[in-house]
Amino acid sequence: MPRAFFFWGIMADKPGFPEILSFSPTGYGDELAWAAAISISIAILAYALGLLIGIIGALGKLGGSELTQKVLHGYTTLVRAVPELILILLLFYAGTSGLNALLAEAGFESITINGFIAGVCVLGFVQGAYSTEVLRAAIQAIPIGQIEAARAYGMSPFLQFRRITLPAMLSFAIPGMANLWLIVTKGTALLAVVGYTELTLATKQAAGNTKMYFTFYIVAGAIYLCVTLLSEQGFGWLERRVRRGQRALT
Amino acid sequence: MKLTRRFALAAAAAAMMATAAPAMADLKFGVAAEPYPPFSSKDASGTWVGWEIDLMNAVCAQMNEKCELVEVAWDGIIPALTSKQIDVIWSSMSITAKRKETIDFTNMYYNTPTVLIGAKTGDLDITPAKLKGKVIGVQVSTIHEAYLQKYYGSAGAEIKTYATQDEANNDLAAGRLDYVQADGSALDAFLKTEQGTACCELKGQVADDPEILGEGVGGGLRKEDTAIKEKLNAAIAELAKSGKFEEITAKYPDLVGKMITPKGM
Amino acid sequence: MNSLKLAAKILIYGTLLIVAALILYWLVFHSRWSWFVEYLPLLIKGLWLTILLLVLSVVLGGLLAIPIGLVQVTGPAPLAWAAKTFCTVIRGTPLLVQLWLIYYGLGSLFPQIGMAYPGFKENFMWLIRLDGFYYALFAFTISFAGYEGEVMRGAFLGVPRGELEAARAFGMSPWKVLTRVWFPRAVRFVLPTLAGETVLQLQSTPLAFTVTVMDLMGVTSKIRQDTFRIFEPLMLLAVLYMCLTFVIVWGFSFVEKMVPQKR
Structure with a gap:
């Protein structure tokens, strides 16, 4: 009997195990699902923002003036040298109060930035630095002849980017960008430390309320793992698609 | 086709943000995002419950204000107040001289040993x-x-x-x-x-x-928000007079006789 | 066109100057550093803990990564599968969740184990009383092993088959092939990436403060809460981590230069 209890305890902390994860009002299933949706939404928007910064940053690093390059170099170095958690804390507090101080100077009402938007901005800002590097390397990997040929055809810079640079760099950029997506999905967990209820903090609250720490952290881990595995499948498919017509690398 | 799909995504994202960002201008009460029963904790349906949450609702009803509960990390709750992410700290924060150097407090609304x-x-x-x-x-x-x-x-x-x-x-x-x-x-x-x-x-x-x-628990406020302070203090005094404190405490048998609340005049 | 460029230049320079001026103004007139002297001993202790966490987890995790990478290439199949699953799970979940699962999950199991085995509390007091530092070290070590195991797998695969066949043709035993040819060649592939991986590991260490470790992050968050100053401690922290990052990058480039790169 004690042994049976022991294993039951290991597996599920306590009796009442499956029900506590149900979607009913007494279960935490719906809370975790909603929190997971928030986490994924933050990740998607931050990723998109990072991609936007990355495209601008990469083009600036490659074709911008010396000054632009210096500024961008400072940005990417700084972001990559300081832990993400500290950047999140700094931008979360400094960002909001700095913005409000500026607004107050300009005579506007102070605004409040909710955790969702702040999270997206902060993670996007960090992602931007990494995206810049990934995209820059990808553009540089394009054989220069292809770009020269495009120029020789008299393509405008925009057309050249859309028709030649973008499709040609995609196959180089996708592995790196896939990696960045995985980093940002896991990075959203750091928002738990500043008290924003995404998946990890929701898990912690549920675990604290029910004292079923093992169960809830394993469930949260499984959700993150599912997102990762599905994303890997998706990016693998995408990579095969953009590599259509290319010779196999190995 | 591609374009419409992108628009649909953007619209979904915007809708997401709209639900995540409730209307402005409510009084924002900051609560530490952690279970602190019986004062404040989240139940399984995701709503905040507890003595302090009941009191918050009573105070807001008394002031006739719309209040919004905002979750903040405890260790960042004072910065959240000073950087205006919240307007009131409502999270069992004791009134101490040290904290008074940075922020202001309402009158005590409960005290326990x-x-x-x-x-x-x-x-x-x-x-x-x-x-x-x-x-x-x-x-x-x-x-x-x-x-x-x-x-x-x-x-x-x-x-x-x-x-x-x-x-x-x-x-x-x-x-x-x-x-x-x-x-x-x-x-x-x-x-x-x-x-x-x-x-x-x-x-x-x-x-x-x-x-x-310190001298018990009070609501934390920015020093310049004297109007909010007066309103909150008036509401607390009014609730004390009407016996609302005892009414709320009665819902939590564990607390009865264990805490001091403001007395009506 | 030229005037447009000039305008853009002025705009960028102007914004940068204004931002720099604002920060400087704030640093000179609004920032308070009086706490620094009082907390200096704690900061030094915190720095030491951070370095200790980093070095130990990188060394232990790196050692663990070698077999994890190797069995994925050589088999046997069940071990390869286990190693691959380990890497996937570690890389697929946030470190914060892993850390909390290990620290609070295990913590919540202790009383239950104690109920099942009454002697547990007396006999395993050391385990129960293990400091948060060791849990963090454990979590960071397996995390590093998971990421680096994947890298090692690629490195082992990257060694040209011909070299291994040549070694075997010399009559080397499998163990000798591994220690004399395969492993040294694989390590050379890994070395250039190691600096980056170590920097990433350094950036994970601040999470330790969430399980009561008073590392640099823990000390600064204490300072933040004691003094109610947000930016100064965080700025100091950012600068300290930047310095550590540069030391790591510089140190590894130094080591890399020492290792002969014969091909």
Whole structure:
């Protein structure tokens, strides 16, 4: 009997195990699902923002003036040298109060930035630095002849980017960008430390309320793992698609 | 086709943000995003419940204001107030001279004694000299941490700080800590849980030090928001007069007789 | 066109100057550093803990990564599968969740184990009383092993088959092939990436403060809460981590230069 209890305890902390994860009002299933949706939404928007910064940053690093390059170099170095958690804390507090101080100077009402938007901005800002590097390397990997040929055809810079640079760099950029997506999905967990209820903090609250720490952290881990595995499948498919017509690398 | 799909995505994202960003101009009450029963905790349906939440609703109804509850990390709750992410700290924060240097407070809305709890095997004598070499857990940046550092830390006990009270309680139950210090009623609630009954017991009240332990719990405010302060104080006084405090406390049998609330005139 | 460029230049320079001026103004007139002296001993202790966490987890995790990478290439199949699953799970979940699962999950199991086995508390007091530092070290070590195991797998695969066949043709035992040819060649592939991985590991260490470790992050968050100053401690922290990052990058480039790169 004690042994049976022991294993039951290991597996599920306590009796009442499956029900506590149900979607009913007494279960935490719906809370975790909603929190997971928030986490994924933050990740998607931050990723998109990072991609936007990355495209601008990469083009600036490659074709911008010396000054632009210096500024961008400072940005990417700084972001990559300081832990993400500290950047999140700094931008979360400094960002909001700095913005409000500026607004107050300009005579506007102070605004409040909710955790969702702040999270997206902060993670996007960090992602931007990494995206810049990934995209820059990808553009540089394009054989220069292809770009020269495009120029020789008299393509405008925009057309050249859309028709030649973008499709040609995609196959180089996708592995790196896939990696960045995985980093940002896991990075959203750091928002738990500043008290924003995404998946990890929701898990912690549920675990604290029910004292079923093992169960809830394993469930949260499984959700993150599912997102990762599905994303890997998706990016693998995408990579095969953009590599259509290319010779196999190995 | 591609374009419309992209638009649909953007629209979905915008809708997402709209639901995540409720209407502005409500009074924002900051609550620490952690279970702190019986004062504030999230139930399984995701709504905040507890004595302090009931009081918040009563105060807001009294002021005729629309209030919004905002979750903040406890260790960032004062910065959240000063950077205007919230308007009021409503999270069992004790009124102390040290905090008053940075922020302002409403009048006290409850007060409980400060106690130590510990493993059942431990001693009942909790004088600082006796706890030399013991490990005491406490929530970070609380009056209790300051108190422990001053009296017990200097006497040779090891003080471990936690981001939330819940984590400290959990480590006490796990046997990682010998004692935990906090508000009497919060720890009382913990001792009544299955986990608490199994491991721990009340050791007693610590010697008072008003300078550190403060004058009870109040709502934290920015110093310049005197209008909000007056409104809140008036509401608290009005609720005290109408017996609302007793009415709320009656819903939490564990708290009855364990705490001091403002008395009506 | 030229005037447009000039305008853009002025705009960028102007914004940068204004931002720099604002920060400087704030640093000179609004920032308070009086806490620094009081907390200096704690900061030094915190720095030491951070370095200790980093070095130990990188060394232990790196050692663990070698077999994890190797069995994925050589088999046997069940071990390869286990190693691959380990890497996938570690890389697929946030470190914060892993850390909390290990620290609070195990912590919540202790009383239950104690109920099942009454002697547990007396006999395993050391385990129960293990400091948060060791849990963090454990979590960071397996995390590093998971990421680096994947890298090692690629490195082992990257060694040209011909070299291994040549070694075997010399009559080397499998163990000798591994220690004399395969492993040294694989390590050389890994070395250039190691600096980056170590920097990433350094950036994970601040999470330790969430399980009561008073590392640099823990000390600064204490300072933040004691003094109610947000930016100064965080700025100091950012600068300290930047310095550590540069030391790591510089140190590894130094080591790399020492290792001969014969091909």
